[in-house]
Amino acid sequence: MQRYFTDAPLTRGAQVTLDKDIEHHAVTVLRMDIGAEFELASAGQAFRVRIDAVKPLTVTVIEPIDRNVELPVAVTLVCGLSKAQKPEWIVQKGTELGATTIYFTGSQWATVRWQQDKVGKKLARLQQVAASAAEQSHRNVIPTVAFLPQLTDATKLAADAKLVAYEESAKEGETGALVQTLHANPKRLVAVFGPEGGIAPAEITALTAGGFVLAGLGPRILRTETAPLYLLSAISTLTELLG
Amino acid sequence: MQRYFTDAPLTRGAQVTLDKDIEHHAVTVLRMDIGAEFELASAGQAFRVRIDAVKPLTVTVIEPIDRNVELPVAVTLVCGLSKAQKPEWIVQKGTELGATTIYFTGSQWATVRWQQDKVGKKLARLQQVAASAAEQSHRNVIPTVAFLPQLTDATKLAADAKLVAYEESAKEGETGALVQTLHANPKRLVAVFGPEGGIAPAEITALTAGGFVLAGLGPRILRTETAPLYLLSAISTLTELLG
Numbered sequence: 214m215q216r217y218f219t220d221a222p223l224t225r226g227a228q229v230t231l232d233k234d235i236e237h238h239a240v241t242v243l244r245m246d247i248g249a250e251f252e253l254a255s256a257g258q259a260f261r262v263r264i265d266a267v268k269p270l271t272v273t274v275i276e277p278i279d280r281n282v283e284l285p286v287a288v289t290l291v292c293g294l295s296k297a298q299k300p301e302w303i304v305q306k307g308t309e310l311g312a313t314t315i316y317f318t319g320s321q322w323a324t325v326r327w328q329q330d331k332v333g334k335k336l337a338r339l340q341q342v343a344a345s346a347a348e349q350s351h352r353n354v355i356p357t358v359a360f361l362p363q364l365t366d367a368t369k370l371a372a373d374a375k376l377v378a379y380e381e382s383a384k385e386g387e388t389g390a391l392v393q394t395l396h397a398n399p400k401r402l403v404a405v406f407g408p409e410g411g412i413a414p415a416e417i418t419a420l421t422a423g424g425f426v427l428a429g430l431g432p433r434i435l436r437t438e439t440a441p442l443y444l445l446s447a448i449s450t451l452t453e454l455l456g
Numbered sequence: 457m458q459r460y461f462t463d464a465p466l467t468r469g470a471q472v473t474l475d476k477d478i479e480h481h482a483v484t485v486l487r488m489d490i491g492a493e494f495e496l497a498s499a500g501q502a503f504r505v506r507i508d509a510v511k512p513l514t515v516t517v518i519e520p521i522d523r524n525v526e527l528p529v530a531v532t533l534v535c536g537l538s539k540a541q542k543p544e545w546i547v548q549k550g551t552e553l554g555a556t557t558i559y560f561t562g563s564q565w566a567t568v569r570w571q572q573d574k575v576g577k578k579l580a581r582l583q584q585v586a587a588s589a590a591e592q593s594h595r596n597v598i599p600t601v602a603f604l605p606q607l608t609d610a611t612k613l614a615a616d617a618k619l620v621a622y623e624e625s626a627k628e629g630e631t632g633a634l635v636q637t638l639h640a641n642p643k644r645l646v647a648v649f650g651p652e653g654g655i656a657p658a659e660i661t662a663l664t665a666g667g668f669v670l671a672g673l674g675p676r677i678l679r680t681e682t683a684p685l686y687l688l689s690a691i692s693t694l695t696e697l698l699g
Contacts, residue, residue, distance in 0.1 A: 280629075282675045309682050311674075350677045386523075388697050431554075431692040432525045434593045439552050442682075446689030447697065449674040454631045454690065 215243060216252040216259065216348050218355055223255045227274045228265065236270035252278060257353050283353055284311035285452045286374075287401045290441045291316045291367045293408025294325040299438040304339045304358055308346035310445035314357045315343070320364035322410035332360050364416050367405050368423030374399035375425040378406050378440045379417065387429035391444070394426060395451050402448070404428075406440050458486060459495040459502065459591045461598055466498045470517045471508065479513035495521060500596050526596055527554035528695045529617075530644045533684045534559045534610045536651025537568040542681040547582045547601055551589035553688035557600045558586070563607035565653035575603050607659050610648050611666030617642035618668040621649050621683045622660065630672035634687070637669060638694045645691070647671075649683050 217235045231239075231253075239245045245264060253262045253272070262272040290312050292303055300317055307315050317339075319326060327335060339358040347355040361367065367375075374394045382390070394402070405412075405420060412420075421427065430443045460482070464472045474482075474496075482488045488507060496505045496515070505515040533555050535546055543560055550558050560582075562569060570578060582601040590598040604610065610618075617637045625633070637645070648655075648663060655663075664670065673686045 280627075280675065306682055306685075309676060309678055310686065311676055349679070352676065384523075391693075392697050431689075431696045432523065433552060433554055433595065435552055436592070439549055439685075442549075442685055443553065443689040443692070446674075446686040447693040449686070450634075450690040450693045451698075453674045454635050455694075 214250065214252050215239065216254060216351050218344060218347065219253055219255050221255060223253060223258070223260050223274050225260070225274055225276055228271060229274065230269050230271045236268070240267045240270060250275070252351070254353050259351070259353050282351055284448060285456065286395070286399055286448055287313040288445060288448060289314040289316065289370060289372065289401070289403045291318055291361060291364070291370070291403060291405045292441060293318060293320045293364060293406060293412070293437060294323045294327060295409050295437045296325055300335075300339060301342050303438050303441055304342045304356075305346045306442050307445060308343050308352065308356050309350040310442060311449060312356050312445060313354070314359065316359050316361045318361040318364045318366065320408050321413040321416060323408035324410045325408065327360070336360060364405065364412070365419040365423070367403060368420060368425070370403050372399070372401045372403040374402040375423070376402065376404045376428045377412070377417065377420050377425045378404060378430050378444065379412065379427045380407070380434060382427040383429035383432060383434065385429070386432065387427065390426050390428035391430070391447060392451065394428070395448065404441070404444050406437060409437050457493065457495050458482065459497060459594050461587060461590065462496055462498050464498060466496060466501070466503050466517050468503070468517055468519055471514060472517065473512050473514045479511070483510045483513060493518070495594070497596050500526075502594070502596050525594055527691060528699065529638070529642055529691055530556040531688060531691060532557040532559065532613060532615065532644070532646045534561055534604060534607065534613070534646060534648045535684060536561060536563045536607060536649060536655070536680060537566045537570060538652050538680045539568055543578075543582060544585050546681050546684055547585045547599075548589045549685050550688060551586050551595065551599050552593040553685060554692060555599050555688060556597070557602065559602050559604045559610075561604040561607045561609065563651050564656035564659055566651035567653045568651065570603070579603060607648065607655070608662040608666070610646060611663060611668070613646050615642070615644045615646040617645040618666070619645065619647045619671045620655070620660065620663050620668045621647060621673050621687065622655065622670045623650070623677060625670040626672035626675060626677065628672070629675065630670065633669050633671035634673070634690060635694065637671070638691065647684070647687050649680060652680050
């Protein structure tokens, strides 16, 4: 069933009028009519709703949808910059796989930089990608996309578990850090991923001094846009399939 | 270190002359010279080699690289067709994440079809994508990319574990099938993924009659190109991080 997000507060039985973007998609693109039902999520809770009128699009909230689709750990990804469409891919796939917050960040060895005056526009575009991916994957919340000027700013983020996906750890055969971290049942986990140029030793030192643990994500070398997807899938496997 | 694949049989101390593609990349693009070292994989085993001459490119095999980067389960993906660059993404990311064989397949509800006279060209292109991804992620083998005319032909593939990633199972909260399947330590696993249009009930019936088990991959709805990446990451987590 189609899902949309709204800022309107929703409660069972309430009647709400939705904004023009949703009206256009539901009524003009999908040709939904009076009596048709869809899903509407607001403030982390989804509801089944039924159309009362199409112009303006007005619905009655029928009932909450109780199936929980959110990961039991709120995962914040901090991703070094990468070329071309890769940030969009990270946001789209990261949203499908359950991320809560996705930061992009400048770093010492990055081969890509975001000019300061373009950050706002890039984030707005990526936030839209997150919104559509959240609708399509029936998330209850839209992940927040934001920017950190420096990778080591990750040490300032609040979390009760902190990991760095580090290629050198993977090469040395490190396999226990992620599993061990999740055994402690963290509520909020921050994971840092280097840019295409890798993470500089000084950055690794600052991160470990800030409480970050170096983690290998299996023995294969993963590209910068693949590692966050492995991490989210691994967290889902350990907490939702095994948990 | 740069890695290439060759069909030449390799043994410690042997001297081998490599083909023009490798020569062009190593000598012309990367400007490697006599004495430089790189990695060469053949028949599932990688070796460190040293350049003796650049035209034609001739190397001495120094020693085998014993670090194992292959998944302990040989995973065959059978993927319904999807639009645009998605098959390339599945091959690239599937290779990084450890797949052994990747089939694309026609199916009843697919919205994309591959014309018979274009299958060869598409597979050749995808096989190239697999080769570069295998080099970059330092795999010991290049996954094979192939085509199955019908999704239900998956029942003819040899395997000791067979799964279908089924959205309806995910919606019903199925979480145990993948974990249970891997507990039996299969050596060869086949996993079927529907196309963008989904898997038809008749296809599900044929697959389950052929011994396939319906598996949910977490509670979120994953796109056709995301589900295989989740599966491979989950298998790595269960066998390489926990195993």
